[in-house]
Amino acid sequence: MKEKIRSFIAEITxxxxxxxxxxxxxxxxxxxxxxxxxxxxxxxxxEFNVLAEDSDLQEENFGSVExxxxxxxxxQTQAA
Amino acid sequence: xxxRPFSKDILHLENIDxxxxxxxxxxxxxxxxxxxxxxxVIGISGGIDSSVTLAxxxxxxxxxxxxxxxxxxxxSSPESELLAIELADKFGVKxxxxxxxxxxxxxxxxxxxxxxxKNVIPEFNPATDKMKVIIPEEFVNKNLPPVHFVSxxxxxxxxxxxxxxxxxxxxxxAASNFKQRSRANMLYYHAEALNYAVIGTPxxxxxxxxxxxxxxxxxxxxxxxxxxxxxxxxxxxxxxGVPDAIIQRTPTTDTYSAEQTQEEFFYQMPFExxxxxxxxxxxxxxxxEVAPVMEMTAEQVNNIFKxxxxxxxxxxxxxxxxxxxxxxxxxxxKM
Numbered sequence: 001m002k003e004k005i006r007s008f009i010a011e012i013t014x015x016x017x018x019x020x021x022x023x024x025x026x027x028x029x030x031x032x033x034x035x036x037x038x039x040x041x042x043x044x045x046x047e048f049n050v051l052a053e054d055s056d057l058q059e060e061n062f063g064s065v066e067x068x069x070x071x072x073x074x075x076q077t078q079a080a
Numbered sequence: 081x082x083x084r085p086f087s088k089d090i091l092h093l094e095n096i097d098x099x100x101x102x103x104x105x106x107x108x109x110x111x112x113x114x115x116x117x118x119x120x121v122i123g124i125s126g127g128i129d130s131s132v133t134l135a136x137x138x139x140x141x142x143x144x145x146x147x148x149x150x151x152x153x154x155x156s157s158p159e160s161e162l163l164a165i166e167l168a169d170k171f172g173v174k175x176x177x178x179x180x181x182x183x184x185x186x187x188x189x190x191x192x193x194x195x196x197x198k199n200v201i202p203e204f205n206p207a208t209d210k211m212k213v214i215i216p217e218e219f220v221n222k223n224l225p226p227v228h229f230v231s232x233x234x235x236x237x238x239x240x241x242x243x244x245x246x247x248x249x250x251x252x253x254a255a256s257n258f259k260q261r262s263r264a265n266m267l268y269y270h271a272e273a274l275n276y277a278v279i280g281t282p283x284x285x286x287x288x289x290x291x292x293x294x295x296x297x298x299x300x301x302x303x304x305x306x307x308x309x310x311x312x313x314x315x316x317x318x319x320x321g322v323p324d325a326i327i328q329r330t331p332t333t334d335t336y337s338a339e340q341t342q343e344e345f346f347y348q349m350p351f352e353x354x355x356x357x358x359x360x361x362x363x364x365x366x367x368x369e370v371a372p373v374m375e376m377t378a379e380q381v382n383n384i385f386k387x388x389x390x391x392x393x394x395x396x397x398x399x400x401x402x403x404x405x406x407x408x409x410x411x412x413x414k415m
Contacts, residue, residue, distance in 0.1 A: 027223060027224060027225065027390070028223070028386060032225060033225050033390070033394035034225040034226050034227070034228065034249075035246065035249075035250075036225070037224065037225050037227065038227075038244075038245065038246035038249060039246055041245075041246075042245060042246050054243055057219065057224060057227055058224070059223045059224055062224065063223075
């Protein structure tokens, strides 16, 4: 899951995936803009069947690869 | 040179006449000597920026060498046109109205936009309901890029809102941008017919934060207030006698059918505050020095600085003119 997310972020931001570490703060680094965030929301919905509610849109859920993974896992556990 | 201590008055123009003369002198130099145009065409909306631009251009060229054009469309507020007429009359500038609704219908501007709105709010009826794009308050200052919602006011007054998925967000923005681009087309028609230059109206924040449409309101030959903060634009407005009704008006986007301020759509803070914070960020003042003046914490200031940096970086594309240096002929070197 982690690698899929990393590759997606790298692909839509035209960055080398090796530059996006687990804890790289993707918003602080200026890697992501509004379109990046919306693209990511679409991606986790289609790829992992996880729907992000308005209240989920927090830096603690989307700020880095490891936070996104934790968010998806939490949502999947809640749905199970 | 040492920096002036950060204060609330740091952007106040002490020598306002000198600033105005400098802008007017450069306008004449650029339009007459550099571009060899006989005067200027300005799109006026009844807003503060286009009003100050017109006042400055009237001073630089004389009102007889200006043409002011109002470019309303179906969603424009009728008040905008009345204020624009009052402005042109006040400065003795000839004004005309070019309604662009027909062109927009032809481009499918409204149809394409409304189709995207209906995808997220199916009960939206463009014939009777109003819409706008917003960034809800709870998404402001979260250290996330702005998240856009569409907000609809139904005929019976009920308000509905929904977060915009990527496809719909892009379609609404792309369709709405027909408005600014159609205006630019009309301005260039009149400019070319008179051998005039197009005088653009964006201020410093619009230019630097990317709050303009590339080749829309960003299409112009000169932008006389492009390096002025909004509070400075107001200061010049008062000094040059822009009508009070325009100065008192809250800046709006005048783009969507529902009323919408620029603050709720884009800037997310009052312009007096934004001016000072942007100045502080741009001139490398420490958040610790800026914070007490702004009655904020250093952490809040730092978050806003980060947001500014992100906005500037992510909108670089808009400010970049076409790139053409793809083939550079090798210099012939004599052996």
